[in-house]
Amino acid sequence: MTPIKHASATKHPTSTQAPSAEARAYDAEPYLPSRGGLPAHRRAAADCRGCPLHEDATRTVFGKGDESARLLLVGEQPGDQEDRQGEPFVGPAGRLLRRALDESGIDMDTTYVTNAVKHFKFTRPAGGGKRRIHKAPDLREVAACGPWLRAELRLVRPEVVVALGATAGKALLGNSFRVTKDRGALLPMPSGQEDGPYVVATLHPSAVLRADDREGAYAGLISDLKVAAQALAEREP
Ligand code: SF4
Numbered sequence: 001m002t003p004i005k006h007a008s009a010t011k012h013p014t015s016t017q018a019p020s021a022e023a024r025a026y027d028a029e030p031y032l033p034s035r036g037g038l039p040a041h042r043r044a045a046a047d048c049r050g051c052p053l054h055e056d057a058t059r060t061v062f063g064k065g066d067e068s069a070r071l072l073l074v075g076e077q078p079g080d081q082e083d084r085q086g087e088p089f090v091g092p093a094g095r096l097l098r099r100a101l102d103e104s105g106i107d108m109d110t111t112y113v114t115n116a117v118k119h120f121k122f123t124r125p126a127g128g129g130k131r132r133i134h135k136a137p138d139l140r141e142v143a144a145c146g147p148w149l150r151a152e153l154r155l156v157r158p159e160v161v162v163a164l165g166a167t168a169g170k171a172l173l174g175n176s177f178r179v180t181k182d183r184g185a186l187l188p189m190p191s192g193q194e195d196g197p198y199v200v201a202t203l204h205p206s207a208v209l210r211a212d213d214r215e216g217a218y219a220g221l222i223s224d225l226k227v228a229a230q231a232l233a234e235r236e237p
Contacts, residue, residue, distance in 0.1 A: 026051045026144035038067050038155050041148070045118060051144035053119035053137070058083045063114025063152050070232055071106060072158035072197070073097070074149065075115045076167040076204055080132050083120035088113050093205040097164070100205065100218065104225035106232075112156050116171035117145045134206075142171050153197070159235050160228050161189065161197045165204030172199055179203060184224040186231050200228040 028050030033040045042062040048054060061078035064087055073089075081091030089097055098108045121141070122132040137145075149171060153161070163169040169177035173190065182201050189196040202224030203217060211217035 026140045028145055028147045032147055032151060038063075038152070041151050041155070045148055048118070048148070050147075051119075051141050053117065053121050053141055056122070057119040059086050060118045061086055061088055061115065061120070062118060062148070063112055064088055065108075065112035066110050067112065067156060069110060069112040069156055070159045070235075071111045071162065071228060072153065072156050072160075073111055073113045073162045073164060074168040074172060075113070075164045077115050077117040077137055078120045079134060079206070080120065080122070083132075088115055092209060096205040096208060096218075100208075100221050100225055104222050105229045106225065112152070112158065114149065114152050116142050116149055116168050118148055119145075137167060139170070139175065142167060146171060158197050160186075160231050161199045162225065162228050163199055163201040165202075165207060168204070169201045173201070177201070183220075184227055186227060198231055200224060200231070 028045075028048050031044055031048040031050055033044045045060045045062045048060055054060070057078075061082050063072075075089065075093075078088060079091045079093065082088055082094075088094070097113075101108045101111070117137040120132070121135045121137050123135050125131055125133065161172060163172050163177075166177065166179050169179060169182065173182070173187065179201060184200070184202065187199045187201070189199050191197075203221050205221065208214060208217040208221055
């Protein structure tokens with residue numbers, strides 16, 4: 001994983017003319033604060049313009065939870081409810097995740113939860129209407145938002161990270177990641193640090209909600225989360 005670069009100060013690019021979408025830099029790095037913990041990063045992320053997703057979303061949804069959590073969970077991006085409320089995993093997927101963690105022996109209140117991408121990406125129905133339909137972020141947007149995720153990992157220093165779904169898996173493990181192939185195993189984080197966290201990948205809870213075999217998908221989620229719970233138990237201080 002690319003090491004975190006420390007900007008000398010929070011830098012906000014300036015220009016006299018709005019660049020085209022193609023010409024815009026996709027990079028959150030210039031918006032990161034040069035110092036400070038999670039609260040400073042959360043405040044700075046509120047003004048991030050590191051990719052075009054801030055233009056239509058309501059607000060940045062930064063990570064939340066125990067700032068010294070042993071377990072950090074990474075989802076894809078905020079959904080409609082998260083965008084409105086400004087907190088990750090507060091919608092239906094979040095409720096399912098809380099229940100699955102509980103059944104796996106993990107108290108969600110002891111974890112830190114975040115997303116690979118911090119703004120909600122959506123489209124409108126073809127015939128018009130106000131409904132906002134989730135649209136997956138592309139690789140360029142995930143890469144642009146990467147500095148925030150890496151900062152959260154550096155500041156929380158979890159022992160185990162759970163990647164919820166393909167977008168989180170790619171953000172943490174690289175573009176060759178496949179949920180079907182890589183889920184449920186304790187994988188080393190490619191950070192280059194010997195004491196870096198392990199990663200366990202699984203389905204995103206919204207994929208469980210959409211699955212034809214919802215019961216089977218939920219059982220698979222629990223099984224993968226138990227791998228993370230077991231890894232934590234074995235490393236109990
Ligand atoms: S999605 Fe990430 S990189 Fe893009 S504007 Fe939002 S916080 Fe910045």
